[in-house]
Structure formats: C-alpha cells, structure tokens
Amino acid sequence: MEAVNQPQKLEKFFDENFTRFDLENVNIFFCRPDGVLLYRKQTLTDSLSENSIGALLGGVWQAAQALASFLPQSSLPEIFRLSFDTSSQGIYILPVRWKKKDYYLAIIFHNEDNPGAIKLRLREFSNKLTEYLEKEAVDSSRTKGEDGFLFRNITDEEMNKLFAFAGKL
Secondary structure, three states: OHHHHHHHHOOOOOOHHHHHEEEEEEEEEEEEEOOEEEEEEOOOOOHHHHHHHHHHHHHHHHHHHHHHOOOOOOOOOOOOOEEHHHHOOOEEEEEEEEEEEEEEEEEEEEEOOOOHHHHHHHHHHHHHHHHHHHHHHHHHOOOOOOOOOOOOOOOOOHHHOOOOOHHHH
C-alpha cells in the first residue's frame, strides 16, 4: 500500500524527518490536489479548519497556476512555488509531484527571524518527501508478484476450496 494511502506511515515520516528542523512557530500541511489534507501539524493555532485549509491550499495553488499560464513558456521546466510573506511571517507552498499529480506541501510561519531559511528547509524536505513517496511505491509493488498479482501459482483446486462456501448458501 502506498504511503499516501496510509496516514500513519506518512505521519511517521513527517515526524521523523521534519521535526529535526526545530521549527516552533509553524503550521505544516500536506494535501491532495482536491484539497483533502493528508498530514497536518499545527503549533500556531488550532483555529484552522481541516476542510478549510485543504480547500484554500488547493484553490490558491490552482489560481496561481492559472496566472502562471500567462507567463512566456521557457524551454527549461521550473518548479514553481508560491510565497506570500513579510520579513517575519507568511505562507509558503510547494508542489510535490507524484504519480503525475501535484500534491501540496505548505508551511504557515509566524514570528521568524529568517524566513529564507524556513523556505530552504521546506524545499529540502519536499525533496525528501518525493524520494520517500517514490520509494514507498516501489516497495509496495515488490510485495506483489512479478506479474502484479498478490499470489502466484495458485491452482484451480485451491481456488475451488477458497470459494466452496458459495454453493452452500
């Protein structure tokens, strides 16, 4: 099973890898393209609704993408990021591309001396998260047989025994 579909695995990854950045005045969110939150860690306030923050993150990213479509196309693809901040507080959103979809990794920070360092840490973490998701996808495919099935070499007799109860209903 993929990490995104297993919240406890994703939470463990975040707790093990993001907490080492020692950030206190931040809220961290990771959400699907449809705005469903997959992970959140709030240290600033609990007043943010889970549904609201996910929908807002997805909406603001989609709006930014629509505006970016007016920019001239370059030959080199760039990874866009969205930043709305002052010198001590703000919001920073990064896309995490996985399985041809953009997931969103966001941080809301307050009372920070060096917002540039926070953004750098989030970009580093985003790279680790992408590597983790790719590794989890590979690891989960290895649990299946080479042909993509969970079981290999199952006989007709074994199948008959497995479904023998159906005729007794």
